[in-house]
Amino acid sequence: MRLVLIAALTLLTQALFALVANAASEIPSTIEVNVFTDLTEVNLTRVEYDSLGGRGREYYVFEGRVWLRWETDYPQAEYNFAKRLRQLTRMNPAVSPTRRRLTDDDLGDFPLIFMSDVGYANFSTEEEDALRAYLENGGFLWVDDFWGDAEWASLERFMRGVLPGNRWREISIDHPIFHTVFEMEEMPQIPAESFAGWGGTSEPPGAHKYPAGSLAHASMRGYFDDDGRLMVIGTHNTDVADGWERESYGSWYFERFSTKSYRLGVNVYTYVLTH
Template structure:
């Protein structure tokens, strides 16, 4: 069996396991900010893992930063452990404050619903330093041109001269582990499909040309991760979303 074929078969088998995991994670989903989640956090051992999924809490007028938490983390980490043999586990995730120096502990940060973001001065300084040190960020779950323009405005506070660049399929991030065949993908939300909002992938590059941020616009791959076991989410797009996620994680560890 070829390596590519093995990876496809392994992913298909893992989807079955993840569907079972989803039932357990649902029990915690609505306790994420309360004492139950605090107790859960206290029992996790993150010392031995090679990969920690760091979700960013930033200054905003809503709580979209927490969308899909924690099931999205659990499912993509479980797949990363099984499919890539990275030493991690389904509970290897944290929430970090963007204005805290804790962000510098993690080579990868995950941002959700950045259309709500309104960076403080401290967050701007931290994010600039994070990228200058070689950090990588995944931006997910926001749509329409207005929110894209707003996010670009926020990022110009960090680096005034840098702009988002539309990515093409030949970018290495789409071939890091899985071979992504096309960027013509479906978003999870029916509303996006009805409005004709086509998912687009943007990159944010530093002065050396390093990709330091991948932006999933008009898309929400974390939603696919969260609800992978639900029949209302088609298997094909869900599988592709997991492939994108694995590539992002490996890219963050190797670039």
């Protein structure tokens, strides 16, 4: 009887999974948002990459749609951030964001690229080579929304292939990147809006790749070139882009988290545009 019950539950689970999967396939995973690249503007560019592991790892389902890992917060985060950049600074950001793979020929037209949720990312050798050339030319990579030790290890493994021999370094709060426009006193920890309601600033370890380790403190880590210039930053144990994306999800989230996300975003973009 118990075996029958287990078998029935298994079949039911598979059926539900198939149903969700079919439904997900009918939802477009991305929105085509930019058809013309205006180089007189500052384009907000999201890196599109592959992940491994199937549901929950390679992709996830949230608010009625399937999200590939690279799509996390995209494109609403960029839409909102562009709008705020225009309001708060003299930058001239493109209204619509752009997305590119690392191997795209015109990656160089976007000197700052943004990557999110890289815990399950699977990069090819070609992508490593392309990113290396991009960084050596003066391009800049910002990796956001990856939490815990395992997801950091995933990025670090990738960066070892991109920049062999180069080690990440902690970027302390007195670094100019925290002070270009807004004076910041700490590296902000921004949780996804769905976790922010719990009262804290962190996210639960179970929501991230195992073994997650401690998720208590946010940090910015960076890779520098031979001349001491920043090439890559990782905003670890924080989800800065969620602060942009979810700015309108209640005033408490905006006031507590989005403002910090914008302050950091403005500082980082200004820093990259000046160094």
